[in-house]
Amino acid sequence: MRINIKSLFAVCTAVVFTGCTDLDVDIESQYTSYPTTDIAVEAKMADVYFHLRGVLGRRYMEAQTLSSDEYTAVSYGGGWYDNGAYAHPSLHNYQPEDATIDWMGELTGGITKANTVIRDLGGDEAGELIAPARAMRAFFHFIMMDCWGDAPILDHLLAEGELINRSSRGEVAHWIESELLEIIPQLTDEVSDNTYGKPNKWMAEALLVKLYINWAVYTAPSVDQYDAATAKNEKLNDCIKYCDEIIASGKFNLGSMPYAEKFGPDNGSHVEDFIYAMPYDTYTEKGMQYGRARTWKKAGDVPISYYGMALSNSAGGYMTMNPEFSKLFCLDGDIRNNSVIRGTAYVYDPDTYQPTSEVALDTNGDPIVLTQTVTLEEGSNQIELNVGDDIEGYNQGYRSVKFFVIDDDYKNGRDQSNDLPIFRYADILLTKCEAILRGGTPTNGDTSMSLFNQIREYAQAPLLTAKPTLQDLLDERGREFFDENWRRNDMIRFGTFENEYGFHRKDFPTARFEKTCRIFPLHTNVMSTNPNWKQNPGY
Template sequence: MKLNKVFLAAGMFAVALTSCTNLDVTPDSQYTEDPSKNSGVDPMIMVEAKMADVYFHMSGTLGRRYMEAQCLSSDEFTCLAFDGGYYDDGTYAHQALHDSKATDASLDWYDPVASGITKANTILEELGSGASAQMTAPARAMRAYFTWVLMDSFGDTPILEKVPAEGEVVARSPRKEVAEWIESELTEIIPYLTEDVTENTYGKPTKWMAEALLAKLYINWAVYTAESVDQYDAATAANPKLDDCISVCDEIINSGKFNLGSVDYLHKFSYDNGSQIEDFIYAIPYDAINLQGMQYGRPRSFKQLKNLMPNVYGSTDKFTQSTGGNMVVTPEFAKLFSLDGDIRNLSILRGDIYIRDPKTLKPTSEPFMYKEKQVHFTENIEFKKDKDGNPIEDNTIDVGNDDAAIQKGCHSIKWFMIPSDYNNGRNQSNDVPIFRYADVLLMKAEALARTGQSGAKDLFNQIRAYAGAPQITAEPTLAEIYDERGREFFDENWRRNDMIRFGHFEDEFFPHYKKYDFANFDKRHRIFPVQQKMLDLNPGWEQNPGY
């Protein structure tokens, strides 16, 4: 039983996994009374009841489509098609090739995230002007977070501080102004958010969640305030917010509320993780029955896992739902997992594969077999070949569909799954962290390195120590910090963000190679195109430049 599930209230069933709310339409209210005026009931309890829908609003999006966009556009993953299977109109390949389309299903989440802003604003309006800052701070924190998600991924974004009137046209604000607004919101509400870190505050906005978001805003400040996305140059950009980033990180570190090592790295992301993970500052508490939507295992697991016994997860029951096996680790990224003794190396499956122990999550000595042969995932990936044996190198990233094809590419097993979860519509109960203490340590280390200050080595080595990896003996370079972030936050939706900040988004990684005319290297593609439906619903909006 996951420890964090106890606090989930009965009202949780109302969580919207894939809501569709037009920005210029006023939503119907779900509530009939102002909790600040409800005598005899603790106002904060009433606010909590209203906020449940907002806290977990992004769960469905984060559980699949947002993940696809972030992971596949980074150098972590590429996608494979199997004789056309899983090509799905190119939605996955477009992200991997930095050639996204406004109609891609993997980008079909602008509106669901935006509707979270509308829900937060609805609550704020219902609370009224007489509500205390403490009562309104959680809704404002979630509103700031949802706005950051849109700004980070799509650039110019509406700044919504109220529910738009019916028929009102909502304009997109310049990215720089959005970043400044988020900063202002966070600094204003942080004193009023709870400092408690308990089972009851797990998955909800706290002071530390808001400060982690603020630190993330500050470390990327030069990216977000550049004249345009293509004008940001990692080698020359000045970031005036680095000392502020250090200060915010120190607030979290000095709180003493978080640590790295209470649970080993593998178990932090397992099927039974939860509020006991003291590294998690803010997470979505998924449950395969009560809060569905987390489907990371589906595209990452061996394509023929269904009904296969014994299976790589070491389960005694069969997986009765199909898996895709179409998201694999790029050869370039797999090479990061090579440090001696590093437990994070076990996050990926490569070479000869052995069945994992579902309790320790580590490999056993029993080979994982398919058709009487041990499964072997190749680090390198080859395209499908034509009848003459020549590779068909095109934008479908098709590798064929024979036994060799489905074993091309390394696989992530970071989000370890079990049949009792997955057989419920391919859902998982692995909670997904959004902000971690480890990230705070490495953001501070990066800010120190960028400002020429000492102290980054000790922070860096805290990460290495709990991972069992070799310690460094000198202050880390930015290149070393970038690589370490790759290892530590692999498959957590941060790599695209890091690649842009460090100046690596236009790097070459399979199949995003300059030798292919179907791979795109336009710097304007550091952000995604706005979903076509949103352009159709909001007159006056223009597509992002370059699309």
């Protein structure tokens, strides 16, 4: 977000990234009456808006992406195995001690901040003044429910010694719905630099759309009882209604800029596809480290990396694309193909984020040629997913350059300036398409095919000539939203999460296929501070 840094952020971004995992916390305001000037309210709200910046920039991404069919976390001679923190999600073999799932406390901490703001600004009677804090509180609950199932409904500040139990996932879904329906009329419909990265009406409606398209998942009697083949979603027409409101607003579009530019280090409020995004800057809004995980392992050790420049830092390179997922990038003319390095790597132009004709070289001066298949080193410990600590190992699997790296950012602790989209207009179009395919009532002359083809047209990919199937839609969502943390969510809804992909295979010794693995175990730290909670089934 290099061109959209706001002066307020410089004042307000001393965000505390050590969220409160212990829910038995008494928080008292230092004010008897908090000032309600625009500046005072904005300063108070900023700590809530950007609370999850660090989590979204790494750990949340790892948990979502590595448990889907997008990526496998490999190790290099055991390096980056880290006690299985990254390999476990790839195999659905999560452990309660894994660092990749140790961030529920950030969610409850963010909710506590939101509740503090709500209280200090006057409580439920404050209406429009507290609506943004309530939107963020609903968003934090949504993530917690999506990842861990049953969750506490934290709609007030806990008194000293107060313990709270987890509510069923369905109860949490209904609570989120009621919160959003109540506050949507109170939220601003402004879309500008001033509202970028903050909750407005459209952010809340997009969150409601996500809730409704997953309604059958979230309201199933238990996580393992959701069956994609037989599930009935009673909220499909409601989902379509709010998609229509966002579409009719005229405030968003797909094609104002090329696909690659939407995710580059200069993205920001000018990206008209972004409904809600988390702003990042390498100096003032740190935490975005997607490139570190996805970049070829030795990209920092060559004179010119495939990003078109020398890099001042090494890459982790521990996330390599699964061959099953990489096969999606095969459509003739599809501009999204260039966001994935397939086979021979070419040097990219750092201004256009497009490959040139110059071949990228490895540390031996040979062309970097990535293999679509990922093969473990012979004789190695299988559970470490060891591909070998050499050029052959580093070349295993295709690589993403969607969140493009530039050294001006990367040298600063590998913190990038690429803003992270959370809700996009493209997602609203494909979600309406899905709701119609699943039995919702078409509106405004839209058909599943016409909505689908809006995406294909701007991606310069072949248009459909017949109604898309659900498999067509899942594949298209993979092409459009890869690296954006929705793949796990999609796969559970479409019923493909328990499929075989990467090393998540029936013959792999530690791979798991139980439906209870659709949600994560509660981390050991959460269990130790909430003794009234029970571990999720299956863990």
